[in-house]
Amino acid sequence: MSVDIIKTDAVIIGAGPVGLFAVFELGLLDVKAHVIDILDRPGGQCAELYPEKPIYDIPAVPIVTGQQLTDQLMEQIEPFGAEFHFNERVDSIEKIEGGFRLVTDYGTPFECKVVVIAAGGGSFTPKRPPLPAIEDYEDRSVFYSVRKMDAFKDKDVLIVGGGDSALDWTLNLQPVAKSLTLVHRRSEFRAAPASVQKMMDLVDSGNVSFKLGQVTTLHGDDGQLTGVTVKSPDGSTFEQPTEVMLPFFGLTMKLGPVANWGLNLEENLIPVDTEKFETSEKGIFAIGDINTYPGKLKLILSGFHEGALMAQAVHRIVFPDKKLIFQYTTSSSNLQKKLGVK
Amino acid sequence: MTVMEAAVKNSVRGIAAECGGACSCATCHVYVEEAWRQATGEPEAMEEDMLDFAFDVRPESRLSCQIKVTEELDGLMVRIPEKQF
Numbered sequence: 001m002s003v004d005i006i007k008t009d010a011v012i013i014g015a016g017p018v019g020l021f022a023v024f025e026l027g028l029l030d031v032k033a034h035v036i037d038i039l040d041r042p043g044g045q046c047a048e049l050y051p052e053k054p055i056y057d058i059p060a061v062p063i064v065t066g067q068q069l070t071d072q073l074m075e076q077i078e079p080f081g082a083e084f085h086f087n088e089r090v091d092s093i094e095k096i097e098g099g100f101r102l103v104t105d106y107g108t109p110f111e112c113k114v115v116v117i118a119a120g121g122g123s124f125t126p127k128r129p130p131l132p133a134i135e136d137y138e139d140r141s142v143f144y145s146v147r148k149m150d151a152f153k154d155k156d157v158l159i160v161g162g163g164d165s166a167l168d169w170t171l172n173l174q175p176v177a178k179s180l181t182l183v184h185r186r187s188e189f190r191a192a193p194a195s196v197q198k199m200m201d202l203v204d205s206g207n208v209s210f211k212l213g214q215v216t217t218l219h220g221d222d223g224q225l226t227g228v229t230v231k232s233p234d235g236s237t238f239e240q241p242t243e244v245m246l247p248f249f250g251l252t253m254k255l256g257p258v259a260n261w262g263l264n265l266e267e268n269l270i271p272v273d274t275e276k277f278e279t280s281e282k283g284i285f286a287i288g289d290i291n292t293y294p295g296k297l298k299l300i301l302s303g304f305h306e307g308a309l310m311a312q313a314v315h316r317i318v319f320p321d322k323k324l325i326f327q328y329t330t331s332s333s334n335l336q337k338k339l340g341v342k
Numbered sequence: 343m344t345v346m347e348a349a350v351k352n353s354v355r356g357i358a359a360e361c362g363g364a365c366s367c368a369t370c371h372v373y374v375e376e377a378w379r380q381a382t383g384e385p386e387a388m389e390e391d392m393l394d395f396a397f398d399v400r401p402e403s404r405l406s407c408q409i410k411v412t413e414e415l416d417g418l419m420v421r422i423p424e425k426q427f
Contacts, residue, residue, distance in 0.1 A: 049366040121360065129397050130425035162394045185399055190391040214398065250395035252369065252427050253360055 003109060008034045009318045011102055011112045012082075013090050016044020018288030018303030019118035020073040025311035026116075027080030028335055031318050034112075035082055036104060038089040038123045043070035045120055048251060059301060069300075079340045089123050093261045093284070100283065114314050117270065117279070117286040118303070121253035129160075129247050131218055140223035141244045146173070154178045158228065158240060160215055161248035162186070167195040169246060174208055181209045181240060183230055211240065215247070258290070266292055276313035277306045283317060285310045345420060346370040346407035356422035363407040368395040369427060370406040372420040382409050382418070398423055 010026055012019045015037035023033050041047055046055075046066030054063045064072070088104040095101075099113040126144035128134060134142060146152070146169060157177040159170050162184040168191075174180045182199065189196045202208040213230040216237070220226045227241040255268045263270055264280040269292035272279055279286050287310050288303035296302070315324050329335045336342035349357045349370075358369035365388055374382050379402055385393065389408045393399050406420065 045361070049361045050364045053364050053366065127395065127397075127427040130427065185394065186390075188390075190394055216398075249397065249427065250368065252358075252367070 003107060006034060006083075006108065006110045008032050008083075008110065008112050010034075010114045010116055010314060011036065011090075011100075011110050012116045012118055013037075014044060014118035014120055014288070014290075015039070015042040015084065015086070016118060016120050016288065017046055017069055017073055017300050018120070018307060019044070019116070020070070020077055021304050022116050022118055022287060022307040022310065023077040023080055023082040024073075025307045026314060027077065027082070028329070028338060029311050029315040029324065030338075031114075031311065031314055033080070033082045033116075034085065034110060036085045036088050036090055036102075036110075038087065038125075040086050042074055042084065042086075043067065045253075046070050048124055055300070057299065057301065079338065089256065091257050095281075113283070113318050115284045116310060116314070117258065117284065117290055118288045118307075119258060120289045122255040122258060122268075122290070123253070124251040125254050125256070127247075127249040127252045129215065129249060131215065134218060136223050137218060137220065137225055137245075141220065141225035142218075143244065143246050144248075146246070149173065149176055152177050152244060156241065156243045157181070158183060158242035158245045159248065160184070160245065162189040162191065163248060163250065164191045164195065165248040166246075167191040167199055169248070170199050170208060171195060171202070173246075174202055179209070180207070181211060181242065183211050183213055183215060183240065185212070185214050185233070187212060211238075213238075215245070218245070275309065277310040278313060285314065343411045344407050345372065345409040345411060345418070346405075348411060349406060356426065357406060358426045359407060365389055365392055365405060365408055368392045368405060371396040371399075371423055371426060372404055372406045372409075373400060373402045373423065374404050374409075375419040375421070376402065378415070378418050378420075381414055396423075397425070397427060 009031045010033040012022050012033050012035045015035050026033050047070050051067035052065055088106050090102050091105050092103050093100055100115050102110040152173050153176050156179045158181045159166050160183045170182050203210045213232045215228045216231045217229040227239050229237050230240050231237050270279050270286040272286050272291045274293050277285050277287050287306040289298045327335050346359050360369045361367035389405050
């Protein structure tokens, strides 16, 4: 099967606030962008880690939550029609004639003139419980996500955790699994009350087994789980037989494939110059929390500034024959037209 | 200043503090020594919720970004779990 190559001026890696605002700065200079993010929605850390927490240091916005900031940035960049590719992670970047070729973990190929890395702390990946030998079971009988529910048909399934993911998959997999056991360290859940109620109902009707405790040991052979040891809150332990385990402990940031792209790195950060915010590879830029330079501050506002300067440099690469005239959105009818306000 | 901030500033390894102190990631998990548990107090509801995303949670578990350093905590001893994920 051949996959159509997506061709564009710029690919922005990361849809956090800095990646989103890069769409704006590039858009003002007529640079078309596609944005790729591993999460299922825009906002990056602001959406994943603190959607409801107030941010106080965005200039002229005395208080804004992570989600509001994301929503307002999405509104601000709307005129530029950037295309978003969520649930995908850029795995490789390769230099080609006139630019770069990128491929995601889903196999989507992109060809672009410049790459803008706005990947923050790296990609969000599921937390792996530090259980001995868990790596031997991963993708065989321990899973951190559900791609096909059919894979759990007629299986004894153990779900660990008390958040929305744990509850949602308890409710979704219960009808297909042979048996479903939910293990959580306490009887309170940090999940949507409606889901908690539905789960309780399934426990009452005998369709879900809920057990208090924390998994301490995995048992099995050759990657196939046969059971786990669970430690109860009172300190006693019991054995829980199961064929598969789905632990849901939230997400953590890992640098991920960025390390394999042949860029210079300093302690997991990408060094850039402070004129263009370009990396050691010409045409690849890095802005926001992922970059480093003398005096770097990991602030959203610094990332916005970096995006504006990056865009000037990108314009010279994308339109080598065009002279860039600096303009203000307050007075330029040309910019106002692009923003759709004139 | 919180225990997390003090640790990160002084390059104490084993405290990841991915979210930077917003009580949103559970990667600054510590075990408070028995003698200090009363002085540091109990986790609030939000912190207790967040501890669901930590591993090997014990009665003495706290998120170090939620322990404010005060005069009374001079000499405080906490232990770091084997891994913060």
